[in-house]
Each structure stands twice: as C-alpha cells, then as structure tokens.
Amino acid sequence: MQTDTEILQQYKLLEARFDRAAQMYDATYGPPDDSGHGNPLVGWLREQHVAVLREVLPEGASVLDIGCGTGEESIALAKAGYSVLGIDISPAMVRQAQTKAAVYGIRRGMSCRALAAGRLETLDERGPFQGAFASLGTLNTEPDLPGVARGLHGLLEPGAPFVVTVMSRHCLYEILHNLRRFQPGRTLRRHSGWRENRAGAGGVVAPVRFYSPRAFAAPFLDYFTVESVRAFPLWLPPVHLHDLFRSDPERYRRRLRWEQRMQSWPGFRAWGDHFLMILRHAG
Secondary structure: OOOHHHHHHHHHHHHHHHHHHHHHHHHHHOOOOOOOOOOHHHHHHHHHHHHHHHHHOOOOOEEEEEOOOOOHHHHHHHHOOOEEEEEEOOHHHHHHHHHHHHHOOOOOOEEEEEOOHHHHHHOOOOOOEOEEEEOOOHHHOOOOHHHHHHHHHHHEOOOOEEEEEEEEOOOHHHHHHHHHOOOHHHOOOOOOOOEEEEEHHHOEEEEEOOEOHHHHHHHHOOOEEEEEEEEOOOOOOOHHHHHHHHHOHHHHHOOHHHHHHHOOOOOOOOOOOEEEEEEEEOO
C-alpha cells in the first residue's frame, strides 16, 4: 500500500507522461487509416471491447469511462445513443477527446473531465451511472485501487456492471512466440510490484503493476461481485507486438473461433495479454 504522498507523486508523474504523449497518441495507437497511421491491433481490441460493453449495458445508459484517453470508446458509445462521461488523469488527453467529439459532431451524449481514477469520490457529477468501464490497462497504472472501488460504489446503480480490461501477469502467446524463436529473454517482464513499463495499449512508459484476476479483484470485493473473466486476447499478439498483427491480420482473424471458445476456460483466462473482467455493483 502506497502512502498518500506516494500516490500524489505518481499521479503527477502519470499526468506529465500522458500529457506529453497526447498530441501524437492517435497517430500511433488510434484507428488505422489509409496513410498508415494508427494501430490495427489496438483498433480491433477497442471494437471488441465496445461490443462487450453494448452487450452488458442497458440501451441508452449513462456510463462512466475511466481513463478515457483521446475518447475512442466514449465516442463510439455516444454515437450508439449512450450518455458518456469520460475522466482521465491527463488534461491534454481530455482536450484531445473533446476536440474529436466536436469533429464528429457530438454535442450531447459525451463530456470529459480531468480526474484521477482514485479520486472518483470528488466527481461533481454524482450519477447514478448505469455502468462503467476502464479500457486496456488503464488501472494497471492506478496507485489507489481501493479508492477506485469506493468511488465507483457511490456512483453506480445497484447491479450496474463495471467492465475492466487489465494487463495480465503472464501472456501465453508471447511466451510461446519467443520460445519458438529460441529468444525467451525477449518476453516482457510482468512484475506484480511497481516498475517502469509500457502502460496499457498506448505504449507510454510509466509506473505499472501487472495483475492476476484474483489480485486485481481483491480491492473491489467489498462493493462488487465478479461475474466473469476472460483472456483478452488469448491467441492474438500482445499489444507491444502489434507489428505481427499488422503483417497478416487475416491470419489472426481466422483464429477467432478458438479465441472465443477458449478465452473463458479456467486454465487460460488469466494468460492473455489482458484479461477482461465484468464486476457487478453489489448494492
């Protein structure tokens, strides 16, 4: 457990790191375009994540996006008729998200605030929200998960879903990929303690912790129940090996049948690049 001073210092560091990355973030990790910008693997993962959200959220729900970044998923949900409030620790990321929303003509249904996830209890918009989500490793950089759990408990309706994708302690695809090439030392070291590493899908280097599903869920269990866990993804490359996906995306899409079949198996669901967990507000 970090002290209040250490938490504040980490928030300042995260704000600075993501502010620096904000302007070029979409060109590197946003949706792919005809000029070669963007990242097709991250784009595919975001599409899959939005599909899961639309399955579990009530139609037209009021939703909280924790770590909204440049707003890709918030915008997708707003276009689909949801009302989304996005928060992010980086004011520069928030400005990017607001600019993109204006470009897409979204004048209602989406708003953004600069706020750390662990400070949800200070949010002016008190809800209640009918769902929340944190995408692609956002909470691997959060130093105050108990604060996130408490804040969400006060903001969500009873029974509301919280969908979170978390960077795993182990990635089976990467381990097998490097063993086949006799390069096991190239496998990303996924520490359970705080280390400087790639933060989520965006490649920003920051203090990061990797989690097992059990370790991540622990701070939430006073307020939420775990409904499901699945690998996300299991048989596709991890985000930092996105060039493998870019070189032959159809090859990996052909694996989706096995992906969908095996991603929730108990022996495999903790072995993806991320795991996707659905928690329910316990009332």
